[in-house]
Amino acid sequence: GQQVMQIPQYQHVQEGEDFTTYCNSSTTLSNIQWYKQRPGGHPVFLIQLVKSGEVKKQKRLTFQFGEAKKNSSLHITATQTTDVGTYFCAGMGDSGGSNYKLTFGKGTLLTVNP
């Protein structure tokens, strides 16, 4: 079945440093979504990427979808303590027919030292 690998598992940075998490799928994806889960909270949708090579920005966050639609990345510039949490990627398969499930990566836990 489809697998989505996410690295690193943990990342600790000093406030102001940059942060990147990477997501790789074993199969081609129709789209990829990114979620953030604060400690003790639930996942909250950040963005969805659909097109090959797509790049989207949200303030200090930059999301990329690979040309082959099998990998993606999330980059945060100049981290802040409010960025703390676990970042998940979630891929939707591109196998044709009905496939109504997202496969989540295991997430990257980001901690920020003020």
Next chain:
Amino acid sequence: KAGVTQTPRYLIKTRGQQVTLSCSPISGHRSVSWYQQTPGQGLQFLFEYFSETQRNKGNFPGRFSGRQFSNSRSEMNVSTLELGDSALYLCASSSNGEWEITDTQYFGPGTRLTVL
């Protein structure tokens, strides 16, 4: 609009018992998905319902089942509980239509199930 609500928020059960969790989606959302979240396995998809029909399911044993009612509210049931079923169970709704499968998932706060 009110968000996704889940009840109960916390539950303690013993091995062998069964449990039913409830989820009320965002008003107007007809798609409801269930996930199990554990520290070791992360977020794992259980199943998704749309218009009272299960459209897809993950790789969980038959002890895990669900249903959806005509008002889109959903329940999931776990029978013969095992210690390994201890987890955060998250429900998510989306505005996916009959032919849409890629819309945003809005998660509820989850039900924390502890099996002793």
